Amino acid sequence: MRLVNVATTVRAGVRAEAPSFASAAERHLDDVYRYLLYLTGDRAVAEDLAAETFELALRRWKRFDPRRAGVRTWLCQIARSRALDHLRAEERRRRREERYAVENPQEPRAAVFGDGLSPVLEAALARLSAAERETIVLRVVLELDGETAARLLGISPTACSTRLSRALKRLEEEVERDDLV
Amino acid sequence: MTSSELTAQLRATAPRAPEPLRERVLALGTQEVVPRWRLQLTPRRTALALVGALLFAGLGSALVHGLATSGSGGEKSVAKPYLGALPATTTVPQDVQQSATGAQHGTALRAGKEAAPLPPSVTRLQQYEVSLRVRVKDQEELSRSVVRAMRLTRGYGGYVASVDYDTPGVRKGVAQLVLRVPVTKVQSALLRFSDLGSVLSQHVSILDLQAGFNATQRRIGTLRARIAEVNALLRDPSLAPEKRAALQAELAQDKLRLGSLLRSQRSTLREGRLARVYLGLTTEKAAAVAPHRPGRIERTLDDAGSVLAHELAVLLYVLVVAGPLLLLGLAGLLLVRSQRRRSAHRLLARS
Numbered sequence: 001m002r003l004v005n006v007a008t009t010v011r012a013g014v015r016a017e018a019p020s021f022a023s024a025a026e027r028h029l030d031d032v033y034r035y036l037l038y039l040t041g042d043r044a045v046a047e048d049l050a051a052e053t054f055e056l057a058l059r060r061w062k063r064f065d066p067r068r069a070g071v072r073t074w075l076c077q078i079a080r081s082r083a084l085d086h087l088r089a090e091e092r093r094r095r096r097e098e099r100y101a102v103e104n105p106q107e108p109r110a111a112v113f114g115d116g117l118s119p120v121l122e123a124a125l126a127r128l129s130a131a132e133r134e135t136i137v138l139r140v141v142l143e144l145d146g147e148t149a150a151r152l153l154g155i156s157p158t159a160c161s162t163r164l165s166r167a168l169k170r171l172e173e174e175v176e177r178d179d180l181v
Numbered sequence: 182m183t184s185s186e187l188t189a190q191l192r193a194t195a196p197r198a199p200e201p202l203r204e205r206v207l208a209l210g211t212q213e214v215v216p217r218w219r220l221q222l223t224p225r226r227t228a229l230a231l232v233g234a235l236l237f238a239g240l241g242s243a244l245v246h247g248l249a250t251s252g253s254g255g256e257k258s259v260a261k262p263y264l265g266a267l268p269a270t271t272t273v274p275q276d277v278q279q280s281a282t283g284a285q286h287g288t289a290l291r292a293g294k295e296a297a298p299l300p301p302s303v304t305r306l307q308q309y310e311v312s313l314r315v316r317v318k319d320q321e322e323l324s325r326s327v328v329r330a331m332r333l334t335r336g337y338g339g340y341v342a343s344v345d346y347d348t349p350g351v352r353k354g355v356a357q358l359v360l361r362v363p364v365t366k367v368q369s370a371l372l373r374f375s376d377l378g379s380v381l382s383q384h385v386s387i388l389d390l391q392a393g394f395n396a397t398q399r400r401i402g403t404l405r406a407r408i409a410e411v412n413a414l415l416r417d418p419s420l421a422p423e424k425r426a427a428l429q430a431e432l433a434q435d436k437l438r439l440g441s442l443l444r445s446q447r448s449t450l451r452e453g454r455l456a457r458v459y460l461g462l463t464t465e466k467a468a469a470v471a472p473h474r475p476g477r478i479e480r481t482l483d484d485a486g487s488v489l490a491h492e493l494a495v496l497l498y499v500l501v502v503a504g505p506l507l508l509l510g511l512a513g514l515l516l517v518r519s520q521r522r523r524s525a526h527r528l529l530a531r532s
Contacts, residue, residue, distance in 0.1 A: 022210030029206050033198040039529070047202045054206045084525050087532050114194030121182075121190060131529035140188045141195050154522045168184045175182050 021061045024071045025054055031072055031142050032079050038137035039083045039130050043112055049086060053079040073148050076138070080152065087130065124174035132167035139164050239492050247485030299385045301364050306453035308388040309364050311371060314461040317378040323354040326377040326462050330358055333373050337366040339455060358460040367456040374460055381463070390453050397446050404439045408432060 019027075032053055036046040056078050057064075064074055111117055113125045113133075125133060138149040139160075150160035182190075198206075301309045317323045324346075331341050339362035348354040362370045371383075411432045415425065 020210075022207070025206050025210045029198045029203060030195075033202065034195055037196060041532075043199075047199060050198065050202055051205050054209055058209050084528065087528050091528065091531070113196070114191065115196050117190065117194040121187070129530045130532035131526055134529060136191065140191050143192075154525075168187065171187055172182065172184060175187070 019071065021058055024075070025057075028072045028075050029054070032075050034141050035076055035134075035137050036079055036083055037113060038125075038133040038141070039080070040086065041112060041126060041130065041133070045086065049079065049082045052082050056082070069151070070148070072142070073144070073152055076142075076144075076152055080134075120175055124171055124177075127174050128167065128170060131163075132170060135160065135163045135167045136171065140168075239489070243485040243488040243492065244481070246488045247481040247483070250480075250484045299387065300368050301387065301456065305389055305391040306394050306449065307364070308386075308390055308452050309367060309456040310386040310388075310459070311367070311456065312382070312384040312386075312459040312461070313371065313374055314381040314383070314463065315374065315378040316381050316466065317354075317462055317464055319352060319464055320348055320354040322378070323348075323356060323462055323464055327356045327358065329377060330360065330374060330460055330462075333370060334360045334362055334458075337370050338363050339366070339370075342457075352464060354462075354464045356462040358458075358462070360458040360460060361455040362458055364454060364456045367458065370458065374458070377462065390449055394446065394449050394453070397442055397449070401439065401442050401446065404435050404442065408435050408439065411435070 029050070033046060033050045036049045036053070037043065040046050040049065053075060057075055060078075064071070069077075111122055113122055117125075125136075128136075134153070135149070138144045138152065139146070144152070146157045146160055150157040153160060153163075155163075301307055315326070317326050327344065327346060331344070334341055339360060342359040342361050343357075344359075345357040346354075347356070360370075411428050414420065415428055415432070420428075
């Protein structure tokens with residue numbers, strides 16, 4: 001009798017750990033969107049990629065193993081893969097069409113990276129590379145711990161910390177530059 | 182603006198997903214993905230399944246083979262000792278050529294005795310060694326047999342190299358003799374030794390010395406020719422002093438070498454001329470072992486075991502051959518992964 005009760009409890013516990021896709025999507029949509037936004041620097045692209053991410057996640061939902069990584073980390077991994085594919089395609093397209101704009105007149109940017117973000121900070125973020133913004137969004141905006149972020153990026157936690165401090169330093173410099181101007 | 186102010190602002194103004202996107206994604210959540218039955222194979226599960234299948238196949242085939250062959254029954258086949266003819270050759274010193282009579286005696290079978298051991302070659306110089314173990318009735322018989330063996334050896338023109346005689350108990354006794362017998366007489370001698378009692382075991386070892394002997398003979402011939410040539414040159418009165426000195430030095434060296442080769446040749450001849458017989462005499466009875474007929478299960482396991490051993494040998498061979506390739510493949514895979522990571526970082530750095 002005791003064994004049966006324990007088994008039932010264990011089974012129930014396991015079921016509770018693996019959330020439903022609907023609840024996971026609702027809970028982590030903003031995080032995935034923010035991540036893609038910082039990577040691509042483009043709201044429209046981030047929206048499309050976020051939708052693709054969740055479509056792919058739904059197809060792979062049965063294979064998700066909560067023991068290996070959290071739901072948010074798993075979703076961000078899929079999002080990263082989608083974003084990299086998009087960036088590669090964009091790079092090929094730019095080379096093919098030879099429409100790579102080196103010098104563009106500075107147009108007033110619509111707010112991309114945050115609702116209510118100062119224009120100085122917005123412009124500074126836009127001048128960072130996608131790699132620098134990626135580190136900032138994972139550690140600062142999404143508040144992932146160093147180990148999780150490092151695993152997502154495929155680097156060591158030490159390297160991740162170094163990248164974050166460099167990215168923040170660069171952001172500071174860009175903000176100061178704009179302030180001086 | 183400090184880092185902490187920046188981070189605070191970034192967090193405070195983190196954007197939310199726009200409503201159209203939210204509706205689109207949440208609509209996905211209501212869709213039922215009809216689960217098709219598919220075997221979800223992770224790399225770990227695949228590896229485990231593969232290893233299990235290989236083990237099962239290996240054990241299964243070994244057992245099937247064992248069952249199939251164990252039904253044939255009978256004793257296991259024993260490898261027959263090699264009794265093939267030795268190759269004929271060219272030159273052999275005359276004093277070690279075996280007489281035809283001796284060879285015939287050596288190969289004759291005697292009733293009630295073990296078959297005569299392999300005779301030495303009549304055309305090649307060989308190191309011939311025989312181990313013979315004979316059982317005698319008692320200590321008195323042991324003592325008489327030792328004396329007879331020694332007399333026989335001397336009678337054949339050989340000599341006794343060593344004798345070790347021991348009687349540890351009242352009825353127990355053992356003697357070990359090392360006898361050197363002319364190789365032309367060894368077959369006959371062995372038959373006489375066999376008559377001392379009941380032969381318990383015998384073992385023959387033959388090492389060919391002819392090739393080495395021939396090579397040394399050729400070198401001796403070459404050296405002798407050179408020595409004669411140098412002597413002829415030295416008889417010339419008009420030879421320059423430096424040349425004479427050089428030739429004399431060469432002559433001295435060659436003579437030393439010749440002496441060494443001749444000594445080596447004599448030693449080889451002695452070795453080939455005299456066979457070594459290790460004669461063991463004992464009063465102890467050999468333990469009577471009833472012939473064991475293995476049962477069906479034992480035969481099955483034996484056969485299965487030999488197949489398994491063979492499979493393991495094959496597996497080991499494959500691992501040794503394929504191991505480096507597998508390692509290379511693994512290294513390649515790791516390299517590709519590392520490069521993909523680096524190229525992704527470069528792409529993001531450029532974007």
